[in-house]
Amino acid sequence: xxxxxxxxxxxxxxxxxxxxxxxxxxxxxxxxxxxxxxxxxxxxxxxxxxxxxxxxxxxxxxxxxxxxxxxxxxxxxxxxxxxxxxxxxxxxxxxxxxxxxxxxxxxxxxxxxxxxxxxxxxxxxxxxxxxxxxxxxxxxxxxxxxxxxxxxxxxxxxxxxxxxxxxxxxxxxxxxxxxxxxxxxxxxxxxxxxxxxxxxxxxxxxxxxxxxxxxxxxxxxxxxxxxxxxxxxxxxxxxxxxxxxxxxxxxxxxxxxxxxxxxxxxxxxxxxxxxxxxxxxxxxxxxxxx
Amino acid sequence: xxxxxxxxxxxxxxxxxxxxxxxxxxxxxxxxxxxxxxxxxxxxxxxxxxxxxxxxxxxxxxxxxxxxxxxxxxxxxxxxxxxxxxxxxxxxxxxxxxxxxxxxxxxxxxxxxxxxxxxxxxxxxxxxxxxxxxxxxxxxxxxxxxxxxxxxxxxxxxxxxxxxxxxxxxxxxxxxxxxxxxxxxxxxxxxxxxxxxxxxxxxxxxxxxxxxxxxxxxxxxxxxxxxxxxxxxxxxxxxxxxxxxxxxxxxxxxxxxxxxxxxxxxxxxxxxxxxxxxxxxxxxxx
Numbered sequence: 001x002x003x004x005x006x007x008x009x010x011x012x013x014x015x016x017x018x019x020x021x022x023x024x025x026x027x028x029x030x031x032x033x034x035x036x037x038x039x040x041x042x043x044x045x046x047x048x049x050x051x052x053x054x055x056x057x058x059x060x061x062x063x064x065x066x067x068x069x070x071x072x073x074x075x076x077x078x079x080x081x082x083x084x085x086x087x088x089x090x091x092x093x094x095x096x097x098x099x100x101x102x103x104x105x106x107x108x109x110x111x112x113x114x115x116x117x118x119x120x121x122x123x124x125x126x127x128x129x130x131x132x133x134x135x136x137x138x139x140x141x142x143x144x145x146x147x148x149x150x151x152x153x154x155x156x157x158x159x160x161x162x163x164x165x166x167x168x169x170x171x172x173x174x175x176x177x178x179x180x181x182x183x184x185x186x187x188x189x190x191x192x193x194x195x196x197x198x199x200x201x202x203x204x205x206x207x208x209x210x211x212x213x214x215x216x217x218x219x220x221x222x223x224x225x226x227x228x229x230x231x232x233x234x235x236x237x238x239x240x241x242x243x244x245x246x247x248x249x250x251x252x253x254x255x256x257x258x259x260x261x262x263x264x265x266x267x268x269x270x271x272x273x274x275x276x277x278x279x280x281x282x283x284x285x286x287x288x289x290x
Numbered sequence: 291x292x293x294x295x296x297x298x299x300x301x302x303x304x305x306x307x308x309x310x311x312x313x314x315x316x317x318x319x320x321x322x323x324x325x326x327x328x329x330x331x332x333x334x335x336x337x338x339x340x341x342x343x344x345x346x347x348x349x350x351x352x353x354x355x356x357x358x359x360x361x362x363x364x365x366x367x368x369x370x371x372x373x374x375x376x377x378x379x380x381x382x383x384x385x386x387x388x389x390x391x392x393x394x395x396x397x398x399x400x401x402x403x404x405x406x407x408x409x410x411x412x413x414x415x416x417x418x419x420x421x422x423x424x425x426x427x428x429x430x431x432x433x434x435x436x437x438x439x440x441x442x443x444x445x446x447x448x449x450x451x452x453x454x455x456x457x458x459x460x461x462x463x464x465x466x467x468x469x470x471x472x473x474x475x476x477x478x479x480x481x482x483x484x485x486x487x488x489x490x491x492x493x494x495x496x497x498x499x500x501x502x503x504x505x506x507x508x509x510x511x512x513x514x515x516x517x518x519x520x521x522x523x524x525x526x527x528x529x530x531x532x533x534x535x536x537x538x539x540x541x542x543x544x545x546x547x548x549x550x551x552x553x554x555x556x557x558x559x560x561x562x563x564x565x566x567x568x569x570x571x572x573x574x575x576x
Contacts, residue, residue: 086468118470128461132484142469145479191465198469 035062036102036201036232038083043097045078045087052078054260055097058251060202065224065233067243067269070253071289075261076236079253080204083234084120085113101202118146120202121195126211127187129179129194136175138190142198157197165193166223185216189223196227203227205235209242221246240285244273252281333556340553343546349554353515353527358543360551362518366527367555369520370432370511371500374439378447379493383482386451386489391477402452408445416441417506425510432522435511439503443496450492454485491566498562501555504530529555 038060045053053075060066068076081087082095085106099106106116129138137144139158148154158175162168167189171182179190188208195203205224209217224246227233237243243250250273251266265278276282283289351359389401420438428434458481466476482489507513513531514524529551536548 084468086464089464089467114470114472116470117468122468124461124464124468126461128459128465130462130465130480130484132486141466141480142471145466145469145471145475194465194469 048092064248067247074253121200138179161193161197202232339549343550363527363532373436378444382447390455421509430512432526438506446496454488
């Protein structure tokens with residue numbers, strides 16, 4: 001974990017991850033409660049020698065939903081996976097730049113990727129409940145696999161998480177059935193319950209509705225709006241209507257000549273969809289390409 | 291040609307095609323039947339010859355008892371196969387997990403190649419190795435027999451483990467890692483857990499292979515007429531050895547016992563395979 005960037009593959013100008021220059025200990029606002037503000041600064045992501053994300057600087061606000069939109073292959077998912085350090089689990093994948101959560105550099109030497117992922121939960125494109133586990137065990141998985149075994153405590157968290165994910169009423173009588181026995185939309189809400197059961201501060205969602213039908217999609221979108229009251233939510237989506245429905249801010253990405261994704265512009269969702277600064281953004285949100 | 295003509299007036303070509311269809315179907319049916327015929331003939335004939343000799347006295351007495359039986363061979367076979375699986379199970383599963391989850395591509399492909407070679411080792415080769423290397427050290431004994439069986443079962447366990455671990459979708463591992471679960475716990479409690487039915491299948495397949503091995507046991511455990519419960523230090527009996535020795539005898543009783551032992555062995559192997567089927571069907575991963 002020490003050397004995140006392979007010197008031979010790192011493009012010129014990319015640098016080793018260093019502690020946030022502002023100091024990892026937010027001395028500016030000592031009394032302020034930690035909220036879950038994500039700040040990306042000059043983030044680049046590589047697959048071996050291929051640069052998939054180029055120089056993205058972006059702030060993701062707490063208690064709000066930020067949508068990452070853009071054409072296929074522009075690095076939105078890759079960028080998302082750098083935030084909880086899942087990107088580096090792929091062979092040859094590296095990151096440069098800095099990502100801080102409430103001022104703490106997530107890539108600092110003393111920060112373990114495993115800890116980052118407990119604070120930053122993730123929901124994937126295809127619902128992926130653990131196939132060997134029941135509905136109950138799926139939600140409890142995070143706690144159990146992390147060694148928490150007090151039965152009553154786990155029970156409480158499971159119920160609270162399922163309620164929070166708007167799934168409790170549908171599953172409370174069949175908690176022992178396999179997680180995979182649920183419908184696609186229910187499975188995705190189960191995965192959301194599983195993610196929030198470990199009490200993260202941030203929720204990353206990688207096209208969480210792309211495998212779901214419109215009704216299930218609507219439910220997930222409602223849920224995302226509700227969860228926005230407590231979490232920093234970042235959602236990658238191909239569906240511009242979805243972005244306009246669920247998000248407070250939108251970041252639009254595109255691809256440069258070397259097929260590396262870069263940030264075109266970001267702003268309040270209404271602004272991006274009605275009066276974007278860049279012509280490229282306008283033609284994308286108008287559906288003229290992508 | 292209008293549609294009516296095109297659809298309703300079959301020509302010679304259509305009739306020939308229909309005949310060819312039927313002919314091919316028959317050929318496939320006959321060959322399929324021929325393929326399973328020897329199997330059923332074998333099972334039927336073994337059962338037929340074994341039944342008259344099969345009974346409690348055969349199953350529950352040793353060769354030197356007043357009513358001679360094959361108890362020590364059944365016990366010996368189960369013991370040596372069991373010990374072999376106890377040895378190869380942990381090593382093979384761990385090795386398979388390593389190859390599938392952690393080994394660099396290069397190492398994994400070399401490992402696979404080596405395992406494939408090991409899978410192809412004729413059992414008599416394992417036998418001569420055990421005879422010339424292990425027997426001088428351990429003597430003709432259950433230990434040597436188990437060791438020889440281990441050599442033959444290890445690659446089976448390792449290979450099946452690796453294969454079934456690969457079948458676990460990467461999204462399942464990611465789900466666990468993204469929850470902040472460390473890699474080792476993810477591997478143990480999520481990936482291996484998901485692949486477990488397949489891993490157990492590999493163990494049972496290895497056991498059924500071990501049960502039927504003859505050559506390496508003849509050269510290591512050697513066979514005995516004495517009771518040999520947990521007596522690994524000296525010669526040990528096994529069902530394949532009994533079948534081989536009794537089938538070569540001149541008297542009807544010995545030959546009958548060979549048939550009966552063959553039936554018992556077959557039934558055990560079959561039971562193991564049914565067990566595997568039942569387990570995998572009942573815990574099918576989506």
